[in-house]
Amino acid sequence: MIANIARAGLLIAALAVAGCSESSINDFSPKNKGLPEKILTEMKAKGMTRASPIMARVFKEEGKVEIWKQKTNGRYDIIAAYDICKWSGKLGPKFVEGDRQAPEGFYSVRPSQMNPNSSYHLSFNIGYPNTYDRANGRTGSNLMVHGACSSSGCYSMTDAQIEEIYAFGRDAFQGGQTEFQIQAFPFRMTAANMARYRNDPNYQFWAMLKEGYDHFEITKVPPKVDVCEKRYVFNRIPEGTAAFNATGACPAFTQPEGLQSAYQAYQTKYEAAFASASKSSAEAPKPTFAGIKEAAIVSEWTKKRARGERVPIEPPSLNHDGTVTVTERMGRIDSPEGRRMAALEAEQAAKKKAAEEKAAAVAAAKAAKAAAQLPVVTTAAVPTPSPTAAETQAAEAAPAEQVAAGSALKKRLLGLFGS
Incomplete structure (x- = not known):
């Protein structure tokens, strides 16, 4: 059954791809960079060819970028995982230009979106805003995965990491893949994590993304992504000549029966796990937008x-x-x-x-000038009067009189004591 689902998924995915020229593939390629021998050996062991298609998954909370590659049986398997060097903002989608949020959702990368001459070493545009973003009035531009470990709304890697990711893309494009899918999530959409964020304002948006996440978990094939009624829908094939309109009503559709039954079984297990996780004391949620x-x-x-x-x-x-x-x-x-x-x-x-x-100098000059113009007040000396002749004679006679009076007193005292 899983093989049938995988083949159906490949058929669905084929409906969504667009053409590209050989020159566009070669133009972006960092021709002197290749994948390490260790990765090439692992690819061979997992039944992958060097030129087989790829897909990327991003998990903000965990800080991971995963590269998945198609095996010879049509299903995808993980081949590399990288620690994100920096991403800006919080958990939650991007809304407007300048909000510094790294996008969440389903995006596609074509050769024309690769930039080997980036000021951030190497970069590729993830395709924001996509059809869903535009239908919901979300704005922004130049949202990248790039090197240089610097971010203001992008997913930034080290230079060595972006060289390997570039090499994966180059090889897949040269092998015939015309676009690869990037699935950007706030966290791994397990029952435990969804229970942690069940009261978050972004929960309904994340629950919508989870359907596409689940389809990939079941089939290991990138889901076909469309938008109608301003929401993502996955692996739907419109009936007859109907088409998807991003802001219009969703058309009647069909899905592979195997996928439907597998998804229902998956959901039954998920709901039981979610109920259990909601009752337990889990790790506290991280800040969200x-x-x-x-x-x-x-x-x-x-x-x-x-x-x-x-x-x-x-x-x-x-x-x-x-x-x-x-x-x-x-x-x-x-x-x-x-x-x-x-x-x-x-x-x-x-x-x-x-x-x-x-101004201070002018004020000081004015003060000095005002001080110089004040009148000078002087006090005349009072002359000391000269003594008269009588006063001088009296002053000179005073000592002699004092001596005579002392002698008389001495004589009287000697007479009293008989000496």
């Missing part, structure tokens, strides 16, 4: 930062209770615009200081 309101706040911060204004070093964060967390430390992005603004600010500060010093 609070939707379009937080997107607007962060986007405004990004605009100010791009203009070179001084902003908090980290983007503001909207908490689920409605409060906003802002870091105290301020800074300015080191960019041409930021440096221009910093130079302008320094020039204005220098002018202000010069004006203050000039």
Whole structure:
């Protein structure tokens, strides 16, 4: 049955691919880079060819990028896993340009999206916004998987990692694959993890992604992805001449019977595990994005930062209770615009200081001038009068009189004591 599902999945996937030219394949290729011998040996052991198709899965919470490759039986198996060096934002989808969220959803990469001349060593555009994003009014551009270990909304790898991922893509394109699928998830969509986030505002979005996740877990074949009624649908074949309209009603469809029965059995086990996990004390959930309101706040911060204004070093964060967390430390992005603004600010500060010093000097000069113009007040000396002749004669006679009086007193005392 699984083999039939795999073949049906391959047929479905074939309906979605688009053509590409040999020149576009060769143009992006880093021709001097190849896969390590260890990976080539493992590929052979798993029944893969070097040029067989690939698929990628991204798990934010775990910080992993997985590369899956098709085996000779049509099913896919994992061949490599890499630790994401950096990704920005929180768990949750991207909403608007500048919200610094790394996208979540189902995306496709074609040769034209590969950039070997990237300023981030090597990069490829994941295809955001896709049909689902556009149907829901989500905006943004240049969302990449790239090297250089630096991110503002992308999934950033080390240079060595992106070289290997590039080599996987190059070999698959040269083998005839016209696009490969990237499935970007907040976490592995197990019953335990879904139970952890069952009260999160993003839960309904994640539950929608989980159907595609489950289809791959069952079939090990990338699901056919379409959008109708502004939501993802998976492995549906419209009846007759009907077609999918991203914003219109979903058309009547069929699915392979084997896939339907396998999915129902999978869901039965999942629901029992989810109920059990909901009752147990699980690991606490990580911070998640609070939707379009937080997107607007962060986007405004990004605009100010791009203009070179001084902003908090980290983007503001909207908490689920409605409060906003802002870091105290301020800074300015080191960019041409930021440096221009910093130079302008320094020039204005220098002018202000010069004006203050000039004003202080003028005030000091005025004070000195005012002090110099005050009248000088002088006090005349009072002459000491000269003594008269009588006063001088009396002063000179006073000592003699004092001596005579002393002698008389001495004589009287000697007479009294008979000596």
